[in-house]
Amino acid sequence: MDQWVDIRDLKDHADQAVRWRGWLYSKRSSGKIIFLQLRDGTGICQAIVETSQADAFAAAATLTQEAALELEGRVRQDDRAPGGVEITITGLVPVGASQDYPISRKAHGIDFLMEHRHLWLRSRRPASILRVRHTLIHACREFFHQRGFTLIDTPILVEGAGEDAQTLFPVEYFDRKAFLSQTGQLYLESACMALGKVYCFGPTFRAEKSKTRRHLTEFWMLEPEVAFAQLEDVMALAEDMIVHLVQAVLARHEQDLAFLGRDLEPLRRVQKPFPHLTYSEAVDRLHSPDLRAWADRENESDRVLLQEKTGQLGSLEQQCADARKEHQRDALMLQIHAVKEDIQELETTLAHRPEHVKLAQTFKWGEDLGGSDETFISRQFDRPVFVTHYPREAKAFYMKRDPADPRVVRNMDLLAPEGYGEIIGGSQREDNLDTLTVAMREKGLRPGDYDWYLDLRRYGSVPHGGFGLGIERAISWICGLKHVREAIPFPRTMGRMTP
Numbered sequence: 001m002d003q004w005v006d007i008r009d010l011k012d013h014a015d016q017a018v019r020w021r022g023w024l025y026s027k028r029s030s031g032k033i034i035f036l037q038l039r040d041g042t043g044i045c046q047a048i049v050e051t052s053q054a055d056a057f058a059a060a061a062t063l064t065q066e067a068a069l070e071l072e073g074r075v076r077q078d079d080r081a082p083g084g085v086e087i088t089i090t091g092l093v094p095v096g097a098s099q100d101y102p103i104s105r106k107a108h109g110i111d112f113l114m115e116h117r118h119l120w121l122r123s124r125r126p127a128s129i130l131r132v133r134h135t136l137i138h139a140c141r142e143f144f145h146q147r148g149f150t151l152i153d154t155p156i157l158v159e160g161a162g163e164d165a166q167t168l169f170p171v172e173y174f175d176r177k178a179f180l181s182q183t184g185q186l187y188l189e190s191a192c193m194a195l196g197k198v199y200c201f202g203p204t205f206r207a208e209k210s211k212t213r214r215h216l217t218e219f220w221m222l223e224p225e226v227a228f229a230q231l232e233d234v235m236a237l238a239e240d241m242i243v244h245l246v247q248a249v250l251a252r253h254e255q256d257l258a259f260l261g262r263d264l265e266p267l268r269r270v271q272k273p274f275p276h277l278t279y280s281e282a283v284d285r286l287h288s289p290d291l292r293a294w295a296d297r298e299n300e301s302d303r304v305l306l307q308e309k310t311g312q313l314g315s316l317e318q319q320c321a322d323a324r325k326e327h328q329r330d331a332l333m334l335q336i337h338a339v340k341e342d343i344q345e346l347e348t349t350l351a352h353r354p355e356h357v358k359l360a361q362t363f364k365w366g367e368d369l370g371g372s373d374e375t376f377i378s379r380q381f382d383r384p385v386f387v388t389h390y391p392r393e394a395k396a397f398y399m400k401r402d403p404a405d406p407r408v409v410r411n412m413d414l415l416a417p418e419g420y421g422e423i424i425g426g427s428q429r430e431d432n433l434d435t436l437t438v439a440m441r442e443k444g445l446r447p448g449d450y451d452w453y454l455d456l457r458r459y460g461s462v463p464h465g466g467f468g469l470g471i472e473r474a475i476s477w478i479c480g481l482k483h484v485r486e487a488i489p490f491p492r493t494m495g496r497m498t499p
């Protein structure tokens with residue numbers, strides 16, 4: 001009994017004495033028995049201590065939420081218990097006290113929780129999301145490793161824009177100015193000419209002045225780059241990768257996803273082939289009378305849902321008023337809070353939809369698709385959808401001009417279903433030196449500033465391409481989150497730098 005046993009392994013120790021250490025998640029007492037909900041990062045488990053264990057009982061009575069403790073006890077199989085087991089405590093030692101822990105089992109608003117993110121991570125919701133994040137990142141590395149890609153770590157301090165000069169974060173760099181990297185792509189293009197198939201995974205930075213639910217100022221991006229690849233090859237790679245990632249999460253996290261209230265059906269449908277349409281076809285869809293009819297149907301079903309939720313709220317509030325025990329009221333308050341959030345969300349969607357329909361119907365060919373346009377398009381498909389061949393003026397300088405239609409580039413965005421919008425942006429790259437320098441000048445960039453990058457077109461240039469997957473956007477979609485800020489341990493947004 002020298003080893004500490006983790007909660008996730010307790011089931012292998014039925015009828016044995018064990019030692020365990022961790023934190024108190026919550027506690028209730030029936031006078032003769034104290035029920036402790038314990039957590040240690042691997043799960044949550046119930047332990048009980050009876051008055052017959054006088055010392056342990058007295059120690060348990062002093063414990064408050066998030067106090068740290070060590071205990072000894074016997075594992076008992078109990079099919080009704082969350083992990084299938086319960087611990088009967090025989091000894092208990094408090095380790096670290098916890099006075100007035102600010103996050104109670106009661107409902108809190110998102111701003112309060114974000115201000116206490118350093119503590120909120122201990123709660124079940126963030127922990128579930130972060131476990132999914134871990135698996136997703138692991139599965140990305142696994143996928144590219146299995147396919148013979150070499151990992152290339154690209155720099156974070158860079159000289160200039162890799163995407164959009166408007167969103168660069170400047171940094172003092174001795175007597176010069178440097179910037180935080182927006183993408184590893186330009187360096188990966190260089191590395192793919194050396195190693196063939198490469199990828200990078202790291203933090204990227206964008207000074208985006210947008211307060212949307214899809215934007216962080218610091219986010220993590222996974223970027224593969226492949227020599228001798230055309231747009232179609234890059235799309236096939238993205239498709240295989242997304243299927244692999246979703247399968248990996250489904251295989252390991254059904255419980256976490258269920259806890260997050262994620263409907264698994266849409267995830268199970270993520271199978272090849274993904275539909276694709278060109279940007280021009282997407283614009284036709286935005287202009288089509290079908291869109292208005294579709295928006296009317298969405299309004300109708302949202303109103304029905306709103307009615308259902310309002311009814312649900314009423315009955316939960318009644319149950320809460322009738323509840324005798326405080327822990328029952330707390331649990332109901334949490335549900336009430338969640339339903340209120342859903343109601344607010346539906347009301348916002350309904351309020352904004354007319355404006356979004358108008359934006360869609362007056363959309364001008366040449367603009368980049370906005371968030372609401374992406375939502376409209378992605379909602380029309382039951383799996384991720386590629387939008388390809390955007391106008392040159394809407395996209396970055398490095399994308400390859402389409403020989404069949406020089407107004408557009410050979411690029412793709414992958415839009416996640418259920419309205420989540422762009423999770424991947426990628427393209428074939430311009431491999432012709434002259435066309436590339438012209439494109440740079442058109443975007444107001446000085447080719448001289450990118451001389452090393454242009455060398456790749458001077459010495460053995462080949463068709464090549466790749467893409468970037470925004471990890472937090474992928475997590476938001478897979479976990480069914482309302483905002484990307486929950487998909488990263490410590491989010492940085494325009495309005496938040498702490499904790």
Ligand code: 4AD
Nearest residue numbers: 183185215216219223423424425426467468470473
């Ligand atoms: O479309 P983006 O800007 O593409 C690139 O950076 C390319 N250089 C990638 C490449 O081809 N190697 O960004 C790629 C993805 C987006 O699809 C989105 O998922 C995510 O990065 N992303 C953001 N995620 C969170 N917050 C932001 N501000 C993001 N900006 C982009």
Ligand code: MG
Nearest residue numbers: 413422424425
């Ligand atoms: Mg993009």
